[in-house]
Amino acid sequence: MQERVFLPNKQINDDLLKGSFETPWWYLAWMALFAALTAWGVFAFGYAINKGLGVTGLNRPIMWGFFLTDFIFWVGISHAGVMLSAILRLAKAEWRRPATRAAELLTVLSLMVSALHPIFHLGRPWRFYWPFPYDFSRGIWPDVRSPLVWDPHAIFTYLIGSTLFVIIALIPDIAVLRDKTKGVAKVFYGALAMGWRGTPRQWKIQIVAGFLLSGLLLPVFVSVHSIVAWDFAVNIGTEGWHVTIFAPYFVIGAVHSGVSGVVTMLILLKWMFKWDDYIRQEHLESLAKLLIVIATVWFYFFFLEFIFALYNLEDQEIALRELQAFTWPYNLIAFVFLFFGYLIPVPLWLFRRVRRNWVAMFITSIMVNIGMWCERFLIIVPGLARKTNFNFSWGSYTPSWVEISIVVACFSLIFLLIMTFAKVFPLIPLFDIKEGQTLSDEIQIGKRTVPALRVEE
Amino acid sequence: MAQMLALYKTAELAAQSTEALDGAGVTNEEWDVLTDAPYPEGAFGEKDPEHKLYVFPFMGACIGFTLAMIETIGTQTAYPLVTGGKPIFSMPAMTIIAYELTMLGAIIATVLGILFESRIPNPFAGIYDERITEGYIGITIICEEGKIESLETLLKANGAEDIIIEK
Numbered sequence: 001m002q003e004r005v006f007l008p009n010k011q012i013n014d015d016l017l018k019g020s021f022e023t024p025w026w027y028l029a030w031m032a033l034f035a036a037l038t039a040w041g042v043f044a045f046g047y048a049i050n051k052g053l054g055v056t057g058l059n060r061p062i063m064w065g066f067f068l069t070d071f072i073f074w075v076g077i078s079h080a081g082v083m084l085s086a087i088l089r090l091a092k093a094e095w096r097r098p099a100t101r102a103a104e105l106l107t108v109l110s111l112m113v114s115a116l117h118p119i120f121h122l123g124r125p126w127r128f129y130w131p132f133p134y135d136f137s138r139g140i141w142p143d144v145r146s147p148l149v150w151d152p153h154a155i156f157t158y159l160i161g162s163t164l165f166v167i168i169a170l171i172p173d174i175a176v177l178r179d180k181t182k183g184v185a186k187v188f189y190g191a192l193a194m195g196w197r198g199t200p201r202q203w204k205i206q207i208v209a210g211f212l213l214s215g216l217l218l219p220v221f222v223s224v225h226s227i228v229a230w231d232f233a234v235n236i237g238t239e240g241w242h243v244t245i246f247a248p249y250f251v252i253g254a255v256h257s258g259v260s261g262v263v264t265m266l267i268l269l270k271w272m273f274k275w276d277d278y279i280r281q282e283h284l285e286s287l288a289k290l291l292i293v294i295a296t297v298w299f300y301f302f303f304l305e306f307i308f309a310l311y312n313l314e315d316q317e318i319a320l321r322e323l324q325a326f327t328w329p330y331n332l333i334a335f336v337f338l339f340f341g342y343l344i345p346v347p348l349w350l351f352r353r354v355r356r357n358w359v360a361m362f363i364t365s366i367m368v369n370i371g372m373w374c375e376r377f378l379i380i381v382p383g384l385a386r387k388t389n390f391n392f393s394w395g396s397y398t399p400s401w402v403e404i405s406i407v408v409a410c411f412s413l414i415f416l417l418i419m420t421f422a423k424v425f426p427l428i429p430l431f432d433i434k435e436g437q438t439l440s441d442e443i444q445i446g447k448r449t450v451p452a453l454r455v456e457e
Numbered sequence: 458m459a460q461m462l463a464l465y466k467t468a469e470l471a472a473q474s475t476e477a478l479d480g481a482g483v484t485n486e487e488w489d490v491l492t493d494a495p496y497p498e499g500a501f502g503e504k505d506p507e508h509k510l511y512v513f514p515f516m517g518a519c520i521g522f523t524l525a526m527i528e529t530i531g532t533q534t535a536y537p538l539v540t541g542g543k544p545i546f547s548m549p550a551m552t553i554i555a556y557e558l559t560m561l562g563a564i565i566a567t568v569l570g571i572l573f574e575s576r577i578p579n580p581f582a583g584i585y586d587e588r589i590t591e592g593y594i595g596i597t598i599i600c601e602e603g604k605i606e607s608l609e610t611l612l613k614a615n616g617a618e619d620i621i622i623e624k
Contacts, residue, residue, distance in 0.1 A: 009493060009592030133532050141532035145550040153554050157561040164568045171577070176493065179587035194578035197585055201506035202575045203495035208510055209571045216514065216567065220560050227553065434494035434592075438468075 005277045009434055013176055016430055018273055019422040020177065026272075027419065034416035041409015044402045045120060053123050057399045061391035062384045066403040067121040069376045070410060072250070073257070074114035075155070075228050076372065080258030081107025081162055082221035086214035094453060095286045097432045098278045102269065103262045104166045105427070109417050110261075111159040113410050118151075120406055147230040154227040158220050165213045171196050172206065172431045206431075225251045232379070237390030239320040240383040243308055249301040253372060256291070256298045256341075260368035263287050265418070267362045269427055278428055281356040288355035292346055295368070299342045302375075316388065324382045333374045341371025459602050459624045460584040461609070462491075463617040464593045468500060470616035471594040475502045477615050483598060483608070491585065491595035501596075513570030514563040521562020525555040584623050593618070 007015075048055050058065050084103040088096035119128045131142050131152045142149045175196040178189035196202060229250035232241040263284070270279040309317040324330050345364035348354045355361070387394045421427070443452045465471040471490065478488055485504045498505055529551040537545045572578070589595050596617075600608060602624060609620055 013591060133528055139536075141536040143536075143538060144529050144532055144554055145538070145547045150550070150553050150557070153557040157557045157564075160561060161564040164564060168568060168571055172493075176590040179590040194572075195580050195582040196575075196577060197582050198491045198493055198589060199489050200492075200496075200498070200501075200503050201508075202577070203492070204498065204506050205508060205510060205571055205575045207495055208508070209567070212510065212514060212567050213564065216560060216564050220557070220564075223553075223556060223560075431494045438494060438496060 005280075006437060006440070007277060012430060012433055012437075013180065015275065016278065016426045016428050016433070017177065017180065019427065020424065021180075023423075027423075031416065031419055034412040034419070037412035038409050038416055041406045041412070044405035044409070048120070048402050048406075049125060053121075055400060055402050057397050057403060059395065061387070061393050061395045062381055062397040064121075064380050064384060065397050066377075066399045066407055067117050068380055069373065070407050071114050071117035071121075072228060072376045072380075073369075073373050074110040074117070074410070075225060076250075076254035076257045076376075077110040077261045077369075078107045078114065078158070078162075078258065079221055079225060079251070079254035080262040081105075081165075082214075082217050083255050083259055084262055085165070086218050086221070089210055089214045090218075093286075094436060095283050097436045098275075098283060098428045099262060099266055099287070100432065101166070101169065101429045102265050102427050103258075104162060104169070105418065105421055106258070106261060106265060106414075107162045108159065108166055109414050111155060111162065112417075113414055115155055115159065116410070147227060147234055150227045151231060154220075154224045158217070158224045161213070161217050161220055165217060168209055168213070169206070169429060170425055172198065173426050173429060176430055177425070222251055225254045237388060238383045239316050239386060239388060240305070240309075240324075240379070243305065245301055245304050245308065249298070249305070252294060252298045252301055253375065256294050257369050257372035259287065259291055259294060260365040260372075263291070263361055263365040264369070267358055267365070269422075270358070273422075275428065278433060284358070284361050285352070285355045288349045288361060291368075292349050295342055295346050299346075316386070320383060320386060323386065324378055330378060330382050333378055337371045337374035337378055339371070340367040341375060458599060459605055459622060461598045461600065461605065461612075461623075462584045462586055462621040463596045463598075463612040464586060464588055464619045464621075465596070465616055466593060466618055467616075468496060468594060471596060472501050474596055474612055474615040474617065477611055478596075478598070478608075481608070481611055483600070487600065488596055488598045491589045491597060493590045493592060501594075508574045510567070510570050510574050513566040513573075517562040517564070517566020517569075518559045519562070520566070521559040522555055524562070525551075525558035528558070529554050584621065586619075586621055588619075 056065070056067075081104040084096060085100040089100070119125045122128060131149050133142055144150075171193060174189050175193040175198070178186060178193045181189055226247035229246040232238070233243060233246035235241050266279050266283070266287075269275060306321060309321050325334050345368055348360065348364055354364075381397050384391070385395050385397065418427075439453055441452045442449050463474065465474065475488065475490070479485075479502065485502075490501045490503055530546065533546050533551075539545070576582075584597055586593070586595060596612070598608060605622060609622075612620055
């Protein structure tokens with residue numbers, strides 16, 4: 001049931017542009033904290049460049065650890081944008097309206113941060129551009145058969161596409177800022193608005209563009225995380241990686257963590273900016289129902305991984321699963337991943353009282369992302385830790401302060417960039433909310449007055 | 458020639474005005490509507506805008522696909538990797554890169570098409586008032602200077618809150 005509030009357009013402008021015109025003390029305090037943590041991460045990365053990758057916990061045979069876990073985690077978070085913005089836009093779901101820009105922004109920023117992780121991971125980060133076919137003098141070219149070459153293509157396609165999607169949809173809101181500001185800000189927003197006036201032609205192109213770009217980004221969203229999954233799945237040397245389920249498993253896991261990330265973000269925005277009229281319980285409830293479906297599909301794919309191991313009963317595969325499920329410290333991580341990722345949040349979401357409770361949804365959405373981070377760790381490290389025909393040795397992994405600092409810095413960087421964006425542009429699309437109001441109506445059925453939607457034929 | 462901008466508080470009054478303009482012989486090419494949010498097509502009696510936006514993704518996809526073929530065929534030819542008697546050109550790998558660059562070409566071309574079809578950037582776009590973004594609906598008219606007075610009367614009679622004239 002939709003619970004609408006009808007507000008004048010001027011009030012919508014004032015409410016949703018609050019972040020751009022007011023700077024409360026807590027904003028500066030959080031920005032200072034995130035900036036400090038990010039700066040510490042930059043220092044840690046500089047230290048690693050200076051001293052070499054030996055300052056991390058990485059060593060034969062565990063060559064992939066925290067950095068790759070975080071890489072996959074952030075690529076996963078990026079799937080929120082297309083899920084909520086593109087799919088719900090194409091389905092004409094009215095409840096998408098306050099969530100689309102926040103989701104798209106999270107996509108762009110998390111992709112940028114994820115693209116940094118392979119660079120953290122390089123022994124010689126200054127050679128990060130070698131996957132691109134540019135160099136005519138070295139006599140060698142990137143191997144297009146490698147998923148490590150497919151990755152930059154996929155991630156940059158998704159990043160450029162999502163960024164352009166955000167920019168195009170921002171133009172009408174930038175025009176509002178152009179009209180409300182003075183001085184240098186007015187010149188800045190005026191330049192970005194590019195002469196937008198709001199003619200029927202411009203609005204029609206905006207709406208068609210929304211559908212077109214959504215349709216184009218959807219297949220890219222499926223391919224990106226499939227290709228990231230193939231970083232592991234095409235590898236025949238590591239147990240537990242060479243399975244065909246990895247591509248859809250990673251994609252659905254990404255959607256699970258991404259949508260949970262958007263729930264966390266929307267609740268924080270509502271609390272920070274007091275957007276109670278715009279982010280309502282109906283949105284929370286719809287997101288929770290979506291999450292139940294996504295989480296259950298993801299859980300089924302996770303379950304299939306163990307079925308594959310049990311089906312062929314290969315000694316090494318069984319040994320890997322025993323290591324993941326029953327051996328310290330991986331058993332603790334597995335417990336956290338299972339319970340935080342599915343067994344606690346999903347049964348709770350089955351109850352309407354929980355779905356409509358802001359604190360409960362905030363806590364469960366964060367639990368999901370803790371669980372999903374652990375899931376990625378559990379996929380990568382135990383498989384590498386075992387001695388196989390291709391790595392010749394056993395190993396264990398303990399992350400160093402460098403890795404922990406850089407991972408924490410990446411989380412801080414995301415929050416820092418979101419808060420910076422909130423200062424410059426509105427995080428909820430103004431015209432989307434206004435359009436939703438224009439199309440809303442109420443109809444009388446017997447003794448009840450119920451909300452309705454006017455739909456164009 | 459002069460430009461006029463009439464501001465209305467509600468969509469109904471604006472639609473009433475455009476009907477009156479049509480009755481007064483002002484054609485669809487001479488008036489336009491400015492709003493701060495999309496309204497259903499034809500809400501103000503305006504002509505359905507024609508566009509060729511759908512052509513752009515196809516053109517971009519073709520360019521992207523071509524670049525992908527150049528990259529994959531070029532790199533595999535320039536540095537051939539001989540692996541167990543398999544072909545030098547690896548079709549699955551070429552497919553993946555071709556797919557990504559095709560989509561990238563389509564997306565970039567679509568965005569260029571959006572800017573082109575929206576007729577932006579255009580710093581000299583025409584008469585405008587900042588109250589549009591506060592919810593007022595604007596009707597812009599291009600007319601001869603001799604008709605200004607009669608049109609002004611017509612627009613005020615149909616509920617215009619304010620009329621701005623630029624000669």
